Amino acid sequence: MAEEKDEIDLFLDSRVKTEKELLQEKCEKTYNAASNQTRREIMRTVCFLGKRKEELLKETGLDEAALKFHAEVLINADFLYKDEDGVYRLTELGLKVLPKL
Template identity: 90%
Template sequence: MMEEKDEIDLFLDSQVKTEKELLQEKCEKTYNAASNQTRRDIMRTVCFLGKKKEELLKEIGLDEAALRFHIEILINSDFLFKDEKGIYRLTELGLKVLPKL
């Protein structure tokens, strides 16, 4: 027996994004992350070897809240990740973009 859809179900179904909308959203997130000078500085500082939060705070000169804000954007844009040892590293995409920064 099939359940009948109510107004909430219909609303939620209408909120599903198309593949084109999802791609557009990803492009905007990527551009936003890479277009900011502070985030570029973070990526250059992390470079190939990775950096701990304390090293980034010292080398970039941001307070902890600002660093967290920028790192979250870089992680959500798939440029950066935090490994199991707490070291921030560039993703494959981050490594591809690095020479262009």
């Protein structure tokens, strides 16, 4: 059963975040995404040409649930995106980080 939101939850949900808070959140997302070995492996596997889900599953040895979880973290951190053909590709940021992986 879902918990009901109280006045504090409603206030926190409606509050506009400062520029500093937004930047801190972005930094945390970026660090979280890049600090995980599995996510770095996904980025190296996608590389410059991109990979389909089936290729990533085979080459990384991950199951579908794990791949989906890690891919979403990378997408939310702006390292990865999925194009209209279903191919995972590195973003501009992902391409900049790739040589350091």
